[in-house]
Amino acid sequence: MEGMDVDLDPELMQKFSCLGTTDKDVLISEFQRLLGFQLNPAGCAFFLDMTNWNLQAAIGAYYDFESPNISVPSMSFVEDVTIGEGESIPPDTQFIKTWRIQNSGAEAWPPGVCLKYVGGDQFGHVNMVMVRSLEPQEIADVSVQMCSPSRAGMYQGQWRMCTATGLYYGDVIWVILSVEVGGLLGVTQQLSSFETEFNTQPHRKVEGNFNPFASPQKNRQSDENNLKDPGGSEFDSISKNTWAPAPDQTEQDENRLSQNSVNLSPSSHANNLSVVTYSKNLSEDQTSLCGQQWKPGGQSADTAASPSSMGSASPGLSPGPPGRLLLPPDSALRTGLEKAAAAGTGPERRDWSPSPPATPEQGLPTFYLSYFDMLYPEDSSWVAKGPGASTRVEPPDEPEQCPVIDSQAPGGSLDLAPGGLTLEEHSLEQVQSMVVGEVLKDIETACKLLNITADPVDWSPGNVQKWLLWTEHQYRLPPVGKAFQELGGKELCAMSEEQFRQRSPLGGDVLHAHLDIWKSAAWMKERTSPGAIHFCASTSEESWTDSEVDSSCSGQPIHLWQFLKELLLKPHSYGRFIRWLNKEKGIFKIEDSAQVARLWGIRKNRPAMNYDKLSRSIRQYYKKGIIRKPDISQRLVYQFVHPI
């Protein structure tokens, strides 16, 4: 972090000098302009490269690295004005969601800030509303016009304030929607609209006690129970730990530690785990660890800890206490995780939530520590014995069912869950097994996308290269180039960490750690289902349920339409690249054409793949009756002719 612009690696400088594409030049100039020309082009290129040439992410990275003391606006969620906890809404109903928020900082917000949809369900087409610059401590209501989904169930979406330069700040605020036939809220709102001016102006100032729909009591209770907390979301507490700790917040966090709050979907989709977060009063040493105290391979820590990878949390596989988890007791996973955690390398899970990933406040290392702590209760005071912590497990991607298991257990509770475990232990076990499941799913997904087996030992040199490319990309590792060329899986697995480091001084140890995770996962899989390591037979209920789509193990080359469905079936992992607009009708939208093309290129081993080519292939489906443009044609929106 320190001296980033001073001591740029000569190799990187060389790379920068070779960056000749117009696109990159444009990005560099735009980046430079947005930063007020504080940074030279090489420095701009560094941050852009680090963030996969995502301008917004690069800006976040820059502020994180270069300006730790920069004043970031503060925003605290005050309460839900409309759509409080326990209120239901009928399907397909327009409504206004209003939050009450406060500028909790000491400075007025900069002009041009907005509230942006960052994850979960969007409920309609609005994904952003401009918000007036609030003065310090000023409270305002922000409203968004939304429409409830057509199917009953629990839904949730996340929104967050964002500056004009793309810097996310403040609490992640939530829309929790219970859609029920006969739900009253929409009716209430509609009726109220006759009497009361609708709160549609996003920056309407609060006047008096105007709040036709609020149920503050319920909201408050709901906050304490689970999904939100009154003083700020879990993200906020994390962000404050990693960004700009506020004494008040710390105090609040400590106070909040008197409860454990675990929301688990009964379906226990392991995917949920990627968004496990918890409010924890991180000790100073933990916080400093989050701050990249541990630096594998010197510079790699800085590189790998790119904030671009921070907005996500995939735990990596971890062994637990022997006998408690299904992991090999002698697994090297802990080491691997520890390093991955400390390096701040996290898979680029852009869907889970308060993305985008590159906000400086979302310290991925913190998330990793979260998992790490969870899996090692003896090392931490998390659920089992902490003075308290709040853990949140997101509702599933398919939100038809989202009951909440609320383990509101005050510290020291000895409530017994079935099996004689304390409630905390029970929750911990649930979380642990979900973490494991999550990692297995990550690996499974990678296997399918890369068309490789799960067991690294079986990899051909080509597979190894794919895996390396994938891991570099996912974890933002410096490219290893030809360092592992010609190596097969066996050779790779036989290599020590030191050998990894020798071949790739900048990220070899992290690569080694991730390979360990794969090895252990394969080991585990073999133990549980001998001879079936290839994830062909999905065991989870939601994983690749559409068998016609799952061609990766059939030996047949995958079709583009199948690949697209694969991505769509994994909104948890790829929702930021491609997502359903209307699953029933098969209408989907490519949100990030470049990334989808890139994934397709990886899958087909076509490095030169781009959206132009991919879209041409999609268009070939028009006459075959596989994909078409929807009736109302929109850019990047397509429709499967025969939806599932």
Next chain:
DNA sequence: AAGAAGGAGATTC
């Protein structure tokens, strides 16, 4: 400028 549409030859399996 990016995306959409579609022609046409090349490539891969």
Next chain:
DNA sequence: GAATCTCCTTCTT
């Protein structure tokens, strides 16, 4: 030969 991949032109947003 099917299914892209690649390159291209033209048009639209």
